[in-house]
Amino acid sequence: MENDKREEFRYNPDVNYDEAIMQQQRQIENEIVESQPLIGNKEGLSVLMKDFDGDVVYQEKVKKLQENYSFLRRTRGDGNCFYRAFGFAYMERLLHDKNEFNRFRPLAEKSKDELVTLGFPQFTIEDFHSVFMEILDKVGDGCSVEDLFNAFNDQGYSDYIVVYLRLLVSGHLQKENEFYSNFVEGDRTIKDFCSQEVEPMGKESDHVHIISLTSTTQVPVRIEYMDRGTASSINHHDFPDGSNPQLYLLYRPGHYDILYM
Numbered sequence: 001m002e003n004d005k006r007e008e009f010r011y012n013p014d015v016n017y018d019e020a021i022m023q024q025q026r027q028i029e030n031e032i033v034e035s036q037p038l039i040g041n042k043e044g045l046s047v048l049m050k051d052f053d054g055d056v057v058y059q060e061k062v063k064k065l066q067e068n069y070s071f072l073r074r075t076r077g078d079g080n081c082f083y084r085a086f087g088f089a090y091m092e093r094l095l096h097d098k099n100e101f102n103r104f105r106p107l108a109e110k111s112k113d114e115l116v117t118l119g120f121p122q123f124t125i126e127d128f129h130s131v132f133m134e135i136l137d138k139v140g141d142g143c144s145v146e147d148l149f150n151a152f153n154d155q156g157y158s159d160y161i162v163v164y165l166r167l168l169v170s171g172h173l174q175k176e177n178e179f180y181s182n183f184v185e186g187d188r189t190i191k192d193f194c195s196q197e198v199e200p201m202g203k204e205s206d207h208v209h210i211i212s213l214t215s216t217t218q219v220p221v222r223i224e225y226m227d228r229g230t231a232s233s234i235n236h237h238d239f240p241d242g243s244n245p246q247l248y249l250l251y252r253p254g255h256y257d258i259l260y261m
Contacts, residue, residue: 036074036076036077037074037076037153038075038076038084038152038153038155038158039073039074039075039076039084039088039149039152039153039158040073040074040075041073042071042072042073042260043071043072043073043074044070044071044072045062045065045066045069045070045071045072045259046066047072048062048065048072049062057228057232058226058228060232061226061232061233061234062226063232064232064233064234065224065226065234065250065259068261069224069248069259069260069261070260070261071259071260072250072257072258072259072260073085073088073089073257073258073260074257074258075088075255075256075257075258077254077255078202079201079202079203079204080159080162080201080202081255081256081257082204082205082209082210082249082256083161083162083165083166083205083213084152084158084161084162085249085256085257085258086165086213086219086221086247086249087152087161087162087165088148088149088152088258089247089248089249089258090217090219090246090247091135091136091139091148092145092148093246093247094136094139094140095139095142095143095145095148100246101139101140103218104136104217104218104219105136105137105140107217107218108132108133108136109133111129111168111171112125112126112129114171114175115167115168115171118171118174118175119174120167120171125164125167127160128160128163128164128167129164131156131157131160131161131164132160132161132164135148135151135157135161138151159201162201163201165213166198166199166201167199168213168216168217169194169198169209169212169213169216170194170198170199171216172212172213172215172216173190173193173194173198173208173212174190174191174194176212176215177190180208180212183207183208184208204254205256210223210239211239211240214239214240214243215240219246219247220238220239220240220243220244220245220246220247221238221239221245221246221247221248221249222236222237222238222239222245222247222248222249223236223237223239223248223249223250223251223256224236224248224249224250224251224259225237225251226250226251226252227252227253248260248261
């Protein structure tokens with residue numbers, strides 16, 4: 001029998017093997033995430049059937065989804081997907097809706113001063129607001145969808161837009177502190193919640209973030225929820241309740257993508 005050429009494993013009591021394994025796993029996960037585009041191409045919704053090949057529960061839900069939607073645009077699963085999906089989908093809509101652009105632009109322009117009034121340092125938010133307005137004005141000037149797509153896939157531009165949307169959410173939550181404090185569990189204040197769960201990049205979003213962003217921008221959104229419930233139906237929620245949605249997002253546990261009719 002040939003000698004085993006593999007290096008013999010020798011236990012080192014000074015090495016934290018659990019931490020080493022977790023670090024390796026995080027590295028693999030990060031490499032997978034970074035291989036995904038920040039915003040994907042528009043695809044037929046049938047791609048989801050391939051994603052769930054052999055999964056009867058999810059395939060039935062995809063069929064239900066296809067009754068109302070035709071296309072999907074994926075976003076990178078990096079914890080910022082809700083903000084990135086919202087930002088791209090809304091600006092893409094503004095390319096074809098001049099009235100909505102004219103409503104939103106003044107609101108976006110003055111939002112920086114409102115954040116400063118709430119106590120955000122001007123020097124901190126200036127650059128993020130500037131980039132946000134730069135991309136918004138390109139939309140107002142009639143840039144192509146491809147130009148917008150390229151901007152959102154430029155890490156610098158894209159992340160600055162995400163940061164500014166996070167700041168808008170944080171500002172709105174703090175401004176309406178009395179109302180939103182009912183959504184915060186434990187002994188945390190709204191300011192604590194914002195600094196820990198809203199402002200940091202990579203922090204995932206839930207209902208309170210969505211309610212806040214749709215309220216402060218006055219942009220209604222419908223979210224279709226696809227999970228592993230036994231029923232073949234898909235539930236949706238409009239933010240705010242009873243609104244006429246401008247944007248449509250697909251939620252699968254921990255992730256948001258963009259839907260198109």
